[in-house]
Amino acid sequence: MLVTSADVQSGTRAGRVVMLWLLIGFAGYFLAPWYILEDGFFSFEWLDGYPFDTDYAPAAFLISQGEKIWLAPLILPLLLPLFVLKRQSSRLFSTLLIVAGASGLFYLFAQGFSIGIRGFNAQWMATLFGDLGDRQFGFGYGAVLLSATFLFYLTTGIASRGYINGDIFVVGAIGFIIAIVAIFIFFPIAQMLSSALRDNDGVYSVSVFISKFSENKIWGLGCLTENRGCGVAWNSLFLAVIVGAATTLLGLVFALVATRSGFRYGNWLRALTVLPIITPPFVIGLAIILLFGLSGSVTQWVAGVLDLQPTRWVYGLPGIMIAQMLSFTPIAFLVLIGVVEGVSPSMEEASQTLRASRWYTFKTVTFPLIRPGLANAFLLGFIESMADFGNPLVLGGNYDVLSTEIFFAIVGAQNDQGRAAVLAIVLLMFTLTAFYAQRRWLGRKSYITKTGKGDGGSHTLMPKRILWPCYTIATVWVVFTVTVYSMIIYGGFVETWGLNHTLTFKHYITTFAVGYNEFGIHFKGAAWDSFFTTLKIAAAAAPLTAMVGLITAYLLVRQQFHGKNWFEFGTMLSFAIPGTVVGVSYILAFNVPPLELTGTGIILIISFVFRNMPVGVRAGIASMSQLDKSLDEASLTLGASTWRTFRKVILPLMRPAILAALVFSFVRAMTAISAVIFLVSAEYNMATSYIIGRVENNDYGIAIAYSTVLIFTMLTAIVLFQLLVGRNQTSRPFAQSRTNVG
């Protein structure tokens, strides 16, 4: 048998990797507290009473005291690789690693899921083994370290089998990404599905599911035949289609004005695209109420002029629609501006040279080329509208939609997790279909006509009969948007909107007052607490999001492996999972051992990481595709490992993408609400959930003042970032990034 130098090299490297993980696993088993600490993952109260206090003891100490003896078998797979460390190139080495890793992982999770806080979780186990008389809490440091060890035993074993050229780093990275996506995306969704299939007593029953699923409140068509509401599913669908179409149209108008009108300040329009990213939920809804509500300025004025009775017309479909169009038009604009610019001027020139009129050129050349972009923008608007939570909550009236209905199924007096799960499934069905359609029809085709090969010329202008309507619509919409946002700023400075318009700093003082006392600066305002928590959580989530996103992007762009399509689908999937669904599934999945995370700051961080992961991936893919592969190859040829190449060559070149992912996920974490509202706890209250509390309490002034502060905080972050990296490099990641759903 031939032994190549690569084999030998990977052999020694594999040995070092295994040794390192063995030590880590050893620490997990013998040193670190095995169970989750009541006081939080990062508290150090456990040092007191460690290692003998059962709450804080490592697994080995527990077993030596005769407790939790079901943890004892884990020592076998941990130490198994010791026997073959000297025989790394043999087949036995890889086999044993795979066996140790797989069996260790399996046993670790099997015991975690079968023995819970009340002894055996499953009835049949209690019958089989008798009552356990003991219980266990969630995984802590020890269990996490040990499971990492088992995971990397497994991947190193697989790599030693020669998979992906025996590259330990790449196989490990793939295994790591698969593991976290499985735990934090697929597992919660699966838990949710299973909870939808259970009746109130926890017995699985398909008929219960069918009866809940086919409920009249979800699918009823009363609005077509009689004077009453339709089911929530139809409401959501109808709204999403309208909003998708309207935002696409407006987005196209803006894209044309910005690029094809000769309009000098077209670039200023681009600033609009930042708005939806930095606008906290509810504020647009509140501004709409203040303008168009029964006592809103515009309603009152129109009613006065036309001598009409003011009505509550804005509550329901019209209000949600206006608010969502304001929120999501910039997203369509972002997508379409790229598409419109991407159409090669030379094609249009060719058409005109052949004596086609401007209108004919537009109709037969330009428009067909941007059509796929339109479909893409429509689907994005559709998904965003489906997932939107804040606007329907404030403006919904009697028009119920899925995202808010899910929330009220959980939090209301009805308190029915099963119903919430069923509704979440319906919502997920819609968004996944749209997501699938987007990828299926548009994902693979290339409509790019710019080849980078001497494609000079500038874009032809629009024909007049399109230009003028576009100008009009764009102007009206810009004026409207500016009005709404100035309302928001103004609203924070008046005593009580609609009643007393005296200017005041009252709301800012209540929320953000700073005082001095004997300890120095003292943050007196009511909002500081949630503001700092939000900053910390967002700052903690950002680097993790960037890291996970970039590793995934690296694997997708630079490596070839089986099942890569599925890998890509899995990592992008969270894009199509609405926040409310994430929230529901997280509380169902992570409230009980072995993965016990509710009430911690970690669950918030994790939810942000996985909700924003597709953004990191896209930013990474975009910038990595621009790096010539010969750079990596040069490094690899010179004998560097893939890990070293990744670290020394690729990462430094991707700095702009990394920064973009960092800032984006930071900003997103500050404005997220839909998942957050299910996951906040006493200690970790977030800004958005504080704001919703004020809205509920009629304190619009405070809600708006706080939102304004958030807007300016985020603007500062973005501007600093732009200054740091420069405009051109950042536009692309941002352009691609605002595709995650609310």
Next chain:
Amino acid sequence: MKKSNNIAAAVGIALLGSVSHGIAAEKLTYYCSAQEDWCQLMAKGFEEATGIKVAMTRKSSGETLAQIKAEASNPKGDVWWGGTGDPHLQAAEDGLTVAYESPMRAELNDWSISQSESAGNKTIGIYSGALGYGYNEEILKANNLPVPACWEDLLKPEYKGHVQMANPNSSGTAYTTLATIVQLFGEDEGFEFMKGLHKNINQYTKSGSAPIKAAARGENTIGIVFMHDAVKQAVSGFPIKVVAPCEGTGYEIGSMSLIKDGRNLENAKKFYDWALTADVQSRSLEVKAFQVMSNKAAESSPQAPDLASIKLIDYDFKKYGSSAERKRLLKKWDDEVSTLPR
């Protein structure tokens, strides 16, 4: 991979370290279902009085019940203070809370003690408030509408599109309304009333006090709510008038319960006793909470509706707080009332 993982862990720990609270201290996890500022006042007041660190979550009573239920196998909260009594009674019925006889009981009003006894001492009344409605004077005038005074008045056709109440499925207040109407008029006639009312309702809100807040902002005319909520809007300067319906009305008892298997039971009991003292209960006026407090010696506001002058029905908390009756009534309301055209 190994190193990236280590680095990630290090970065994570460095960043998260600042999020955690590493100091060992006496703690109390406090779930609050009253208004935000009152919750804060209680939390801060208790911290100041005892030095025990309070972690507070404010959610509506329905939300909190849901949370306690979800966490039942692994409770995170210690004490649940505030919010209408029904969810507290339901929690008692579901075995989510524990019985406790506070030494403060001698100082409390009878209604508080009797509610507690009906739940096997697993909950206790801290305040009570009567149901009624409020209207926006200006809008009423602008629309030339008569001034309402009774429940029956709300059925008048001229109020079509002017009345708002919460959805009983999502709000304890609205369920109290439903139960009150059923007790006041009898079940059949009560449901006829709800059907008539349905024609005039412009929106069933999700939250209990939303109708009067909307009325205060001029987004609605009449809101069916607890009277103390309406008083609060009036005192805040909104053009709201409060009505105690002439036929008589039901009331709620805002309650407090100790969560079963809580991690800081002793501190929770301290809080429980402290929250029942007259001094603490008198502080409710600081946050414009106009309920009648359960401690006989607690001060009340001159603006608060005087429970003695309102015709109160003999509200059957045990029956209408039970989950079976609640489910039955809600289902009946869903099937017979909410599906009607307006």
